[in-house]
Amino acid sequence: MAAVLSPRNAAENALISEALATFAIELRLDDVPGAVVERAKLHMLDALGVALASSTEEFAHRIVNALAGLAGRGDYPVIGFPCKLPIRDAVLANGALVHGIDFDDTHSAGVIHVSASALPMALAATQSIGGSGKDILLAYLICVETASRIAIAAKGGFHVNGFHPTGMVAAFGAVLAVGRMWGLAERELTHAQGLVLSMASGSFEFIEDGAWNKRLHPGWAVGAAMTACTLARAGVIGARKTYEGRYGLFNSYLGDSWKPNLSACTSGLGVAWEMLDVALKPYPVCHFNHAFIDAALALRKAHSIAPEEIESVQALIGKDQIGIVCEPEANKRRPQNPYDARFSLPFAIAVALIHGRLTMDEIADATIHDPRVLDLCDRTTYTIDDKSAYPRHYSGALLIRMRDGRSLTWREEINRGSSAKPLTQADVLEKFRQTASRALPAAKVEQMIRAILDLESVTSVEDFVSALGPRRLA
Numbered sequence: 151m152a153a154v155l156s157p158r159n160a161a162e163n164a165l166i167s168e169a170l171a172t173f174a175i176e177l178r179l180d181d182v183p184g185a186v187v188e189r190a191k192l193h194m195l196d197a198l199g200v201a202l203a204s205s206t207e208e209f210a211h212r213i214v215n216a217l218a219g220l221a222g223r224g225d226y227p228v229i230g231f232p233c234k235l236p237i238r239d240a241v242l243a244n245g246a247l248v249h250g251i252d253f254d255d256t257h258s259a260g261v262i263h264v265s266a267s268a269l270p271m272a273l274a275a276t277q278s279i280g281g282s283g284k285d286i287l288l289a290y291l292i293c294v295e296t297a298s299r300i301a302i303a304a305k306g307g308f309h310v311n312g313f314h315p316t317g318m319v320a321a322f323g324a325v326l327a328v329g330r331m332w333g334l335a336e337r338e339l340t341h342a343q344g345l346v347l348s349m350a351s352g353s354f355e356f357i358e359d360g361a362w363n364k365r366l367h368p369g370w371a372v373g374a375a376m377t378a379c380t381l382a383r384a385g386v387i388g389a390r391k392t393y394e395g396r397y398g399l400f401n402s403y404l405g406d407s408w409k410p411n412l413s414a415c416t417s418g419l420g421v422a423w424e425m426l427d428v429a430l431k432p433y434p435v436c437h438f439n440h441a442f443i444d445a446a447l448a449l450r451k452a453h454s455i456a457p458e459e460i461e462s463v464q465a466l467i468g469k470d471q472i473g474i475v476c477e478p479e480a481n482k483r484r485p486q487n488p489y490d491a492r493f494s495l496p497f498a499i500a501v502a503l504i505h506g507r508l509t510m511d512e513i514a515d516a517t518i519h520d521p522r523v524l525d526l527c528d529r530t531t532y533t534i535d536d537k538s539a540y541p542r543h544y545s546g547a548l549l550i551r552m553r554d555g556r557s558l559t560w561r562e563e564i565n566r567g568s569s570a571k572p573l574t575q576a577d578v579l580e581k582f583r584q585t586a587s588r589a590l591p592a593a594k595v596e597q598m599i600r601a602i603l604d605l606e607s608v609t610s611v612e613d614f615v616s617a618l619g620p621r622r623l624a
Contacts, residue, residue: 166393169416170296171339174326177420179288186423187606190291192578193255194272195602196430197265198229198618199585200254201247203510205230206588209362209489213246226274229618230589237274238373244270245369249316251510252492253434253585257294257427258568259541260301260319261309264428266368267320268293268327271375275331276611283608289327291425297323298424300393303415304400306470306541307408309354317352317367318403322392324375332379342378344388347399349374357474358481360490429568430578433508435491438471439498441546441562446502449550449560457504457522459553463530465495466547466561468538476532483527488513499548500526510588543568 179187204210214231217239226240229247234240248254249266257264272289279285301308301319308315325346329339350371356363382388393399393415400410433443442465449455467476475495476482485491491513500523501512517523539545547561564571573581579599586595601614608614 165340165390166412166415167340167343167390168336169419170322170326170343171329171336173416173419174292174296174330174339175334175336177288177292177330179284179291181420182291183423186291186425187287189428190287190294190425191602191605192575193265193425193428193430194269194286194290194605195582195599196578197248197254197269198598198602199582200251201229201244201269202589202618203253203585204247204250207250209250209365210247213365214243217243226277227615227618237278238376241270241274241372241376242366242369244273245367245372246365249368250365251434251513252436252489253431253510255428255430256437257298257301257424258429258437258543258565259427260298260304260424261306261315261541262297262301262319263316263368264294264297264320264323265290266316267297267324267371270369271324271327271372273611273615274372275328275376277615279331281331281611283605283611283614285331286608286611287605289331292327292330293320293323294425294428295323295419295423296326298428299415299417299419300399302424303393303410303412304404305408305411307404307410309474310470311404311408312354313403314352314354314364314367316364317371318350318399320368321346321350321371321374321378322399324372325378328372328375328379329382332383334379334383338382339379340390341386341388342375342382343392344390345381345386346374346378347389347392349378350399354474357493358478360486360493362489427569429565430573430581432567432573432577432581433498434510434513435498435508436475436493437565438467438475438544439495439546440567441544441565442467442495442548443498443502443508444562444566445546445548445560446499447506448562449548449558450503450506452560453556453558455503455550455552455558457500457526460503460526460529461551461553463499463503463526464549464551465499465530465532466535466538466549467495467532468540468545469534471538471540471544472532472534479531483530484524485518488515488518491518494527495532496527496530497523499530500524510585539563543570 221239224236276285352367482494544565550558
């Protein structure tokens, strides 16, 4: 029988933390519809490919080398690297790898990158108990289902108030999944959520200057979850009103002016599956840019646009997205580094119009200093889109005025990759081949595809995670 919150259970577990603990403890993989499990495997494969691509980047080597120097050797693999680290350092590194190039999935309504925490957590927590591939899937799904709901409850408010839900909220999904894997009792798991409330973090200040803080958020959330579970299992008492309390998650981080939908935290658990609403990324930039990239590519193709013939570009964007990809305008028109460029709407539009694509190869120093790109950035402005579907969908519309007097428009109501406009399995496999092949030979890439798609058959998780593709430390 599925782990559904019945009226009886809901009454007995009046607190959100208790209801979530009940769900995490009672859910079985057999309760989960096959389509949800299959989708989960595709998202795990996608996250693994992104992590492997990240392993070739400078930031990854700096982070992994730093952690290896601090922590010393451990038993837990780092994706794409030959070293093994202690468990909390390994999940910090692996979270940075999945999230580090902003090519990982996003739960649209929750505006949270769920796999960046869920995959590193599931691999490490399952290895720690000598579990199986089925345990990896179960841990991953518990994290996705709970973290997504908690993020949905905020109604986009964390971003508006300067907090990154991929760090803040993922800690709670991770603590529930880790607690389940480690066999915590319901009371202990309730306390663990209260403890991780004091550890969850994620400031958006990185957005001001292209800093690397964001890359560390998801893995830090998992490490905090593991610490909280360890303490709770030892009898350390945590706050019970983790979410709805006077100083709980929502009141502390949303303030008085932004009212959360608290019922969303537990609504539909075990019946409706948020896994199916997680969007995959076709482009390695902030998800808020994607509809505009598709609009730019569509206009370029339909009208054979030459960039030098463009007088101006105006983007119509939801007001709550502006602070991430549009402002400060001067900064967004001059990204300070390739990472900063991933959060610039003018840059994304300009690259798409000039190059006819936006891949990892375009996120480079040469592109952010290209005079053609910068010139078009200067001709790009934005206005508030009153018809935006955000946060349900990340809509985008462009109005391009040409020097010959033409006005060209295109609107993408639903961002490609979302549940309403999903990438196919073939799309996901092709993306994985492109990302993973940056670190691995083709034969190993295909081997990993087969292993993930048949994850239920994996019996030795330690062998599985140890084969995630070694690279030499820089």
